[in-house]
Amino acid sequence: MIANMLADETTIERVVREVIAQLRGGVAAPTTTTPRDGSLGVFRSVDDAVAAANAAYEQLRTRTLEERGRAIQQIRRIVIEQADELGRAELEETKIGRLEHKIEKLKIIGERIPGIEFLRSEAASGDHGLTVTEYGPFGVIGVVTPVTHSLPTLAANAINMIAAGNTLVVNPHPSGARIACEGVRRFNDAIRREIGIDNLICVIEQPTLESAQAIFDHRGIRLLCVTGGPGVARAALGSRKRAIPRSS
Numbered sequence: 001m002i003a004n005m006l007a008d009e010t011t012i013e014r015v016v017r018e019v020i021a022q023l024r025g026g027v028a029a030p031t032t033t034t035p036r037d038g039s040l041g042v043f044r045s046v047d048d049a050v051a052a053a054n055a056a057y058e059q060l061r062t063r064t065l066e067e068r069g070r071a072i073q074q075i076r077r078i079v080i081e082q083a084d085e086l087g088r089a090e091l092e093e094t095k096i097g098r099l100e101h102k103i104e105k106l107k108i109i110g111e112r113i114p115g116i117e118f119l120r121s122e123a124a125s126g127d128h129g130l131t132v133t134e135y136g137p138f139g140v141i142g143v144v145t146p147v148t149h150s151l152p153t154l155a156a157n158a159i160n161m162i163a164a165g166n167t168l169v170v171n172p173h174p175s176g177a178r179i180a181c182e183g184v185r186r187f188n189d190a191i192r193r194e195i196g197i198d199n200l201i202c203v204i205e206q207p208t209l210e211s212a213q214a215i216f217d218h219r220g221i222r223l224l225c226v227t228g229g230p231g232v233a234r235a236a237l238g239s240r241k242r243a244i245p246r247s248s
Contacts, residue, residue, distance in 0.1 A: 038199075040188040041188040041201050041203055042202075043204060044205050047218075049169045049204060050140060050215075051220070052198075052199040053199060054220055057139055060165060061137065068116055068162060069116045070194050071194060072158070072162050075155055075187050076111070079109055083110075084103055090176065093150075109159070110155075113159045114159075116163045119135055122134075137166045139166060140168070141157075141222065142169050142216065142224045142241075143161075143226070144171050144212055148248050151176070153227050154183060157225060166223075167202070169204075169221065171203075171211050177203075177205070181203055184203040213235070216238075224242070224244065225246070226246070227248050
């Protein structure tokens with residue numbers, strides 16, 4: 001119901017312009033189809049991306065585990081159903097790897113990456129009472145993805161992290177930024193339609209070393225998860241934040 005209430009702002013703007021033009025007896029000026037900054041999670045500014053991810057996190061934390069499952073199911077569906085198209089687009093941009101491998105990676109991520117089914121409470125009792133362990137989210141996670149498998153890494157991180165109740169701000173490798181942004185737009189659009197929350201995944205449109213460092217240093221980021229070479233791992237570990245480096 002919430003998703004049905006979220007009309008596309010570009011469509012609303014076009015309709016309003018046409019009505020005004022008709023009332024004035026003129027013709028409506030053409031509207032641009034270029035996505036605005038922040039449209040479906042794609043941002044130019046790290047500050048704006050973190051702010052949007054924080055706002056999305058505040059919404060997500062009030063939702064049920066079942067709704068998280070529905071959100072990540074949209075990511076799974078897209079990377080499986082659109083694997084050929086997205087895999088081809090990534091190979092054309094990065095010029096790394098083989099097409100069949102790009103496609104297979106996306107399908108495997110959609111089928112096998114852990115989701116909400118791994119969030120299980122644990123209880124232990126003994127002479128001194130009962131201990132219950134439940135897992136909670138960090139908040140907004142800063143993510144760096146590699147050029148070798150830009151969208152697969154992003155999608156895998158998103159499934160894990162959203163399932164656990166977090167949101168993401170992603171700094172992709174510059175040579176894989178276009179496919180990362182396209183994937184984020186598709187994921188966010190489907191998630192918004194499914195559970196009514198936008199910007200669960202935010203991505204920097206033109207990533208640089210400076211934007212990565214800004215994410216590492218940002219007060220709104222609670223955890224870092226970086227995939228790449230030794231340089232990016234050292235930079236993340238040099239931050240005062242808790243960091244999880246992974247080799248690409």
